Amino acid sequence: MTESRRTFLKATALTTAGFALGSTFEALASAVDDDKLAAASRLTDAEGQFVLPPLPYKYKDLEPVIDEATVRLHHDVHHKAYVDGANKALKQLAAARAEGNFDLVKHWSRELAFHGSGHVLHTLYWTSLTPARGSEPKGDLSRAIDRDFGDLAKLKAHLTKATVAVEASGWGVLAYNVLDRRLMVLQVEKHQDLTVWGAVPLLVIDVWEHAYYLKYQSHRAEYVAAVWDALDWTAAGLRFEAARKAA
Numbered sequence: 001m002t003e004s005r006r007t008f009l010k011a012t013a014l015t016t017a018g019f020a021l022g023s024t025f026e027a028l029a030s031a032v033d034d035d036k037l038a039a040a041s042r043l044t045d046a047e048g049q050f051v052l053p054p055l056p057y058k059y060k061d062l063e064p065v066i067d068e069a070t071v072r073l074h075h076d077v078h079h080k081a082y083v084d085g086a087n088k089a090l091k092q093l094a095a096a097r098a099e100g101n102f103d104l105v106k107h108w109s110r111e112l113a114f115h116g117s118g119h120v121l122h123t124l125y126w127t128s129l130t131p132a133r134g135s136e137p138k139g140d141l142s143r144a145i146d147r148d149f150g151d152l153a154k155l156k157a158h159l160t161k162a163t164v165a166v167e168a169s170g171w172g173v174l175a176y177n178v179l180d181r182r183l184m185v186l187q188v189e190k191h192q193d194l195t196v197w198g199a200v201p202l203l204v205i206d207v208w209e210h211a212y213y214l215k216y217q218s219h220r221a222e223y224v225a226a227v228w229d230a231l232d233w234t235a236a237g238l239r240f241e242a243a244r245k246a247a
């Protein structure tokens with residue numbers, strides 16, 4: 001294979017991964033039978049500015065798994081800060097281009113990666129959770145879990161351990177890798193470190209302390225165990241379907 005052919009294939013694969021991630025948001029944003037889920041999945045407004053999407057449920061609806069005060073602070077303050085941070089980074093990079101002054105390009109590129117990834121992951125987090133209890137993977141997603149992890153119990157053990165073991169602040173993620181067409185469990189540090197090219201997140205668990213400390217204090221494992229019962233496998237299934245179609 002020639003070098004240009006290899007470069008082309010790599011570029012198209014990564015474009016496909018980005019397209020697949022976009023399609024998972026579009027799939028939920030256009031969910032005609034669930035207006036709240038659709039609104040909660042919109043990352044940007046009509047002008048392309050990042051915006052804080054509304055929650056698809058009331059602040060108190062995740063209780064007793066996650067308390068109202070935590071959800072309120074987490075969404076209104078922490079998530080909003082990532083939205084604002086991502087917009088600021090884009091603005092500063094546009095100003096740098098306009099002025100031809102890239103002295104701070106490293107700083108604003110890092111800010112964009114951190115805040116932009118924070119916005120994406122938090123939007124996924126709110127739609128990875130549901131006030132309903134006992135949701136389970138169904139159909140193609142269920143079959144893919146059996147194929148790639150053995151069964152749901154093994155995925156649960158893997159994802160739980162990986163999430164609890166994230167160093168400092170970060171995320172446990174169930175993803176579908178569009179390059180090798182397999183499900184995978186990821187640990188993400190901060191919002192952007194240890195990410196894998198091609199991995200499209202289907203379901204995410206936030207283990208920054210702001211996600212659980214008011215109620216669970218230092219007991220991260222108790223929070224992750226409780227959250228498992230509030231996961232929304234219907235949303236994860238929609239994302240899986242969209243990512244597979246786009247890949």
Ligand SMILES: [Fe+2]
Pocket residue numbers: 074078122206208210211
């Ligand atoms: Fe968070």
